[in-house]
Amino acid sequence: MTATISVSNLSKHYKVPEREGGMKAAVASLFNRKYRTVKAVDDVSFSIEPGEVVGFLGPNGAGKTTTLKVLSGLLHPTSGSVTVLGFEPYKRPHAYLRQVALVMGNRNQLSWDLPAIDSFELQRAIYGIPVSEFKKTRDDFIDLLELKDLVNKPIRNLSLGERMKMEIVGALLHRPKVLFLDEPTIGLDVTMQRRIRTFIKEYNQRWGVTVLLTSHYMADVEALCKRVIVIHHGRTLFDGELSSLVTQFSSFKTLGVTLPNPEVDLSQYGEVLTRDGARVTLRVSKARTSQVTANLLSDLQVDDLTVEDTPIDDVIDSVFTSNEETK
């Protein structure tokens, strides 16, 4: 099977004008502009198979959005090669654009003053979707996301979450084979996030669509993506199964201990993370976990004890910070 998305040695550098603050520097920059090269993406390679849902992780400014923009044809790569569905995205051939969709959580494409139903009609015209197919897809999506009562209201009268659902419907009406989602759940409440996640999952499973997703909410990634690509400062730090990210980067487990006597000092057993009344959480290295657990139970009177993997958020955080330190 050939890969749907294949990126090799992709770099995208920007030249940005640079000046110091103040009037003098502002005037000087009018005549003699200094430029600085920003390596937004620096030698990144990966390939994604048809039907995969891949999480694209990294802190702000890591190069995620830049990569998505290169993939969706908005930016020319500085170097390296990118093919998606056999096309070179930067040429923006219509045959390619017809098969992909870009959804950005922080930007709207649907017209503010129009009811969604009209914007959908415009999407139909732009993509040249046959009317019967369009109606079926549209009504399916409206049902799935429970939007029936909202499609006739102008977008500006909808809540953020409702608007995002409409955005997703609008972006998927032409049934793209590849979906680029940039922070699709940003700013939404937990219920709405879950709703959108479920929808994406269903869309992926039903149509075998390939999805590349960026999100700051690990819940999104855990629910949708088996595989993650972690980038930082424009470089790939990790590419593989989400579960192996945890084993590879987290050498700790978290023990939760509830004691009848909260005064007891537990620092000899491990690093005390939190202390909330009778409940104490400890960070213990994986190798010592069973030993420490046994000691705790034999040394003290314990009401409750839990052993958990480090939350994924903390793992990601430690990936970024460890990379920062080795730099």
Next chain:
Amino acid sequence: MNPIKLALTYLRIGVLNEMQYRINFFIQLLQSFISVATGLIGLSLVFGQVTTLAGWSRSELLAVMGVHLLMGGVIRSLIQPNMERLMDDVRNGTLDFALTKPADAQTLVSVREFRFWQLVDVIVGIVIISLAFYELKGTLGFLQLLGFLAALIMGGVMLYCVWLMVTSISFWVIRVQEISNLFEGLYAAGRWPVGIYPDWLRTGLTFLVPVAFAVTVPAEALTNRLSGTSLLFALGMTVLFVFLARGLWLLGLSNYSGASS
């Protein structure tokens, strides 16, 4: 996707939506009334002093005013709203959505907005032109009408091209909102035939902001002043403007990288 079908879809949805805001119709009517009234006062002031102005009689200048109003309506209903949205899109990075569509991006950004009620100016313009014609007791021959329509369309296309070129500058400088105001000021000069202005201004109004082609030339066609050579010259200018605008647009687009990277 057929660009004409696409434009018509946008037009239809734009009209349907604007119909909901009927109050805009009355506001627009009032605005048209005010501009007609001030125009007429201006004319009567001038013709209180003289009997012709640079070879144009009062009734002929009424025709110029009608064309100016008509073209102004076209600009405000079709051209300006699209270009202003394009400026916003460039600034906010939402142009990305237009560029990821399987349609010619220039066509798409030029047909998305339509202010239906601004067409009131077009109707009022036609009424004024008819009135002028009635006063002139002229007859409108078929060729004359054809020349007028051709001049009008070419003028409109040229104005669109200038707007697009100016808007394309937003790819480099991001903030060009003030340019709409500048444009409006220059367009206001078209209320009078460009022949009355000093040379330097006339040149500017002909080649930089082609108000001369958009208003004076169609009015010349109506009042039997237009020669075939002028019309041919207008055609040449239209072709030139279309190419320049397309070129600058494509150049701007290749420079575009979204508001955030």
